Amino acid sequence: MKTIGLIGGISWESTVTYYQMLNRAVRARLGGLHSARVILNSVEFKEVADYQSAGDWDSACRIMVEAAQSIERGGADCLLIGANTMHKCAEAITAAVDIPLIHIADVTAAAIKEAGCKKPLLLATRYTMEQDFYRGHLASRHGVNAVVPDDDARTVVHDIIYNELCQGIVTPLAKEKYLNIIADAVQNGCDGVIFGCTEIGLLLTPDDVSIPAFDTAHLHAEAAVDFALS
Incomplete structure (x- = not known):
């Protein structure tokens, strides 16, 4: 079994989920006491989030590159960035390490195309919804043209992520707001x-x-386990 490297802590709430999914996927395929080989570097999210909000992506990416290099030195065979937004640093990371990066947008695009969706709605941080590094990757590499909600809805989605979900706060009201945004998108022709x-x-x-x-x-986790068990 190959070793999966994971840059986590962005936020650690989802890193916990990643670790569970990686291990559950290995157990589902191999059974018994089998678990994933994982090297985790969990960064300090407050530092990253401050750089994000200041638009200082060079400094944010420097943290990510250092984490990736540490994981590679530890013996990982592949690399995951455990966040969509920090794939803004994907090119800087791949230039700094020799192990392959499993890009979250690549595996997402493959699933979208397999499902036959033509107009998927993208819900994410404002950075991911509005900047080109993610939607552009989907479109230019895979022909997937994701759409985003209007500005007010983008604010709702972004604020719930940072002010609630990244801090372990999950409420019925937040769920209702997201479902209403999705329902509006369906009315406008979104099919995923x-x-x-x-x-x-x-x-x-x-x-x-x-x-x-x-x-x-x-x-992302399933793709990493595919790699690890190949």
């Missing part, structure tokens, strides 16, 4: 929804919505 922040799976499950839902953290 991307849980484009790894914390959204703490709030919603695919069973909560009437259209195909793509939990990026789950898809």
